[in-house]
Amino acid sequence: xxxxxxxxxxxxxxxxxxxxxxxxxxxxxxxxxxxxxxxxxxxxxxxxxxxxxxxxxxxxxxxxxxxxxxxxxxxxxxxxxxxxxxxxxxxxxxxxxxxxxxxxxxxxxxxxxxxxxxxxxxxxxxxxxxxxxxxxxxxxxxxxxxxxxxxxxxxxxxxxxxxxxxxxxxxxxxxx
Numbered sequence: 001x002x003x004x005x006x007x008x009x010x011x012x013x014x015x016x017x018x019x020x021x022x023x024x025x026x027x028x029x030x031x032x033x034x035x036x037x038x039x040x041x042x043x044x045x046x047x048x049x050x051x052x053x054x055x056x057x058x059x060x061x062x063x064x065x066x067x068x069x070x071x072x073x074x075x076x077x078x079x080x081x082x083x084x085x086x087x088x089x090x091x092x093x094x095x096x097x098x099x100x101x102x103x104x105x106x107x108x109x110x111x112x113x114x115x116x117x118x119x120x121x122x123x124x125x126x127x128x129x130x131x132x133x134x135x136x137x138x139x140x141x142x143x144x145x146x147x148x149x150x151x152x153x154x155x156x157x158x159x160x161x162x163x164x165x166x167x168x169x170x171x172x173x174x175x176x
Contacts, residue, residue, distance in 0.1 A: 003038075005030065069082065069104065080104060135151050145161045
């Protein structure tokens with residue numbers, strides 16, 4: 001996945017800090033200057049003194065985009081990226097993740113997914129629904145104290161009144 005173009009000491013420090021290894025089929029080049037970058041690859045250009053900043057950014061990136069959910073559809077076992085999921089909903093003991101293309105049956109309980117996915121930008125908006133905040137296109141207030149979320153797939157979802165306050169607080173923390 002990675003190719004590291006630093007001196008041996010810098011290379012070792014990068015491997016230890018980022019917990020990565022070089023591989024022959026790399027997609028990402030870590031280098032000191034743009035001239036060392038490679039066409040057709042993702043080039044991360046930084047000075048080794050900025051390694052802590054790069055590490056922090058990569059960890060945040062992994063939490064928000066790198067995760068996958070595993071489950072079942074009518075076609076069999078599947079894995080779907082967090083970024084593809086709009087909502088995760090429970091119906092009795094059954095839990096489903098919804099994407100543009102599929103309804104995926106998950107084996108985990110909704111409360112377990114809530115705990116695991118909050119760092120990835122998912123938030124519980126009712127007793128039975130967790131929403132991917134990154135997939136919200138617009139938010140509007142209703143007269144009854146509820147919020148209505150317009151997802152980027154044009155589906156409307158209501159935030160239950162009892163979850164509205166914590167949802168607003170979560171959004172304000174994400175923006176700040």
